[in-house]
Amino acid sequence: MVTRRKFLHTAAAAGGTALAAFRDDGMRRLAAASRAAEGLSPAEVAEDEDYWREIQQAFTLDRTVINLNNGGCCPSPRVVHEALKRYLDISNQAPVYHMWQILEPNIETVRRRLAGAFGCDPEELAITRNASEALQIAQLGLDLRAGDEVLTTNQDYGRMLDTWAQRVARDGIKLTKISFPVPPKSLNELSDRLLAAITPATKVLHFCHITNLTGQIFPVKPICDEARRRGIRTVVDGAHAFAHFPFKASDLGCDFYGTSLHKWLLAPIGTGFLYVRRELIETLWPLTPAGESRRKDIRKFEEIGTHPAANHNAIAEALTFHDGIGIERKAARLRYLRDRWARRLGEHRQIRIHTNLDPAHSCAIGTVQVVGVPTPAVVEQLWARWRIIATPIRHAEYEGVRVTPNVYTTLEEVDTFAAAMEELARKGAA
Numbered sequence: 137m138v139t140r141r142k143f144l145h146t147a148a149a150a151g152g153t154a155l156a157a158f159r160d161d162g163m164r165r166l167a168a169a170s171r172a173a174e175g176l177s178p179a180e181v182a183e184d185e186d187y188w189r190e191i192q193q194a195f196t197l198d199r200t201v202i203n204l205n206n207g208g209c210c211p212s213p214r215v216v217h218e219a220l221k222r223y224l225d226i227s228n229q230a231p232v233y234h235m236w237q238i239l240e241p242n243i244e245t246v247r248r249r250l251a252g253a254f255g256c257d258p259e260e261l262a263i264t265r266n267a268s269e270a271l272q273i274a275q276l277g278l279d280l281r282a283g284d285e286v287l288t289t290n291q292d293y294g295r296m297l298d299t300w301a302q303r304v305a306r307d308g309i310k311l312t313k314i315s316f317p318v319p320p321k322s323l324n325e326l327s328d329r330l331l332a333a334i335t336p337a338t339k340v341l342h343f344c345h346i347t348n349l350t351g352q353i354f355p356v357k358p359i360c361d362e363a364r365r366r367g368i369r370t371v372v373d374g375a376h377a378f379a380h381f382p383f384k385a386s387d388l389g390c391d392f393y394g395t396s397l398h399k400w401l402l403a404p405i406g407t408g409f410l411y412v413r414r415e416l417i418e419t420l421w422p423l424t425p426a427g428e429s430r431r432k433d434i435r436k437f438e439e440i441g442t443h444p445a446a447n448h449n450a451i452a453e454a455l456t457f458h459d460g461i462g463i464e465r466k467a468a469r470l471r472y473l474r475d476r477w478a479r480r481l482g483e484h485r486q487i488r489i490h491t492n493l494d495p496a497h498s499c500a501i502g503t504v505q506v507v508g509v510p511t512p513a514v515v516e517q518l519w520a521r522w523r524i525i526a527t528p529i530r531h532a533e534y535e536g537v538r539v540t541p542n543v544y545t546t547l548e549e550v551d552t553f554a555a556a557m558e559e560l561a562r563k564g565a566a
């Protein structure tokens with residue numbers, strides 16, 4: 137504590153110019169804040185506004201808007217964005233040399249570091265442009281015959297469901313979507329429902345690690361273990377999970393895992409990865425075909441033609457920023473921010489929280505409904521009157537506003553949202 141206070145005091149006393157220069161250095165701010173927080177538990181740091189002020193200042197944001205849609209894609213911290221721009225500048229000197237010869241080979245550093253963070257072998261991890269591409273490689277690359285069944289849920293991501301629907305139309309496979317309660321009472325309820333729907337024709341289970349609609353976390357391991365026992369492949373949609381809350385590949389046990397890195401890792405827009413269990417690499421067809429010599433090589437999934445190296449190389453800087461905070465601290469802060477609005481609004485008679493707030497069930501993402509007021513009108517008013525960005529969720533079985541703060545979100549922003557929702561609940565959105 138003393139160290140942190142001393143640090144802040146010293147920084148403030150250094151005067152305007154020095155402080156401004158210091159602000160340009162997000163990494164140093166992060167390192168200093170981390171030193172000051174040494175010895176504190178993640179829960180203690182989650183409530184330490186001095187620490188998070190340093191993180192907030194590491195971004196170049198527009199604070200005239202309150203961005204509570206970090207589930208879409210996120211701003212990168214300044215250091216990451218600077219790296220992206222730097223690599224773009226380098227590329228543009230003589231791209232065939234600077235981009236292909238100098239920058240592109242360094243993708244291997246990114247692969248090694250991502251694999252370390254995810255807990256798999258680098259030879260099992262392909263770097264993609266987003267979660268859609270990663271998941272579609274698995275969805276479209278698996279050999280399936282007419283009549284084979286893919287089992288998923290009706291709360292999986294639309295594009296991924298559309299991808300399976302294309303295989304229904306093209307290959308004659310069968311797609312079964314189960315429903316599950318929102319919020320569920322227990323994690324077993326989720327695994328039981330999915331596993332109970334398996335039939336002799338089921339060849340693939342596809343489900344979210346954490347859903348984008350309500351932020352429901354799934355019990356991935358028991359589902360994947362049972363599927364594996366029955367010879368069923370598992371495709372896990374981790375678009376929102378990686379770098380959001382702590383886990384490793386060994387906690388999942390899935391065959392294929394796709395994630396975005398422009399969401400919770402705060403990497404540049406246009407980054408993601410695909411994990412493929414090593415023994416399945418050979419038989420999974422790539423979306424963009426590669427030469428025969430690459431048949432067993434995870435890099436066969438990266439044969440997309442000419443593309444910027446800047447985006448994927450700047451992932452390394454995002455990992456460094458992420459490691460500087462630490463996943464335990466980050467998850468604790470995200471839950472702290474989510475609980476701050478959700479527990480307050482949960483008290484309100486006219487407000488329904490669709491997310492189970494138990495840490496085993498959720499983290500940053502929460503979905504909330506003003507009962508009796510159409511969700512699009514709520515979202516419209518949040519923007520028009522308070523400049524709050526949030527996204528409407530309209531599912532056949534429920535609706536609400538999805539709220540996703542991030543590490544740069546301030547308590548004042550969260551409180552403004554909560555107060556706005558209370559007013560809309562009280563007066564309506566007219």
Ligand SMILES: Cc1ncc(COP(=O)(O)O)c(C=O)c1O
Pocket residue numbers: 207208266267268269292293295296344346347348373375376396408
């Ligand atoms: C659950 C889920 N899966 C997949 C995706 C696709 O991610 P991307 O747009 O990064 O490809 C999203 C995007 O929001 C998502 O929420």
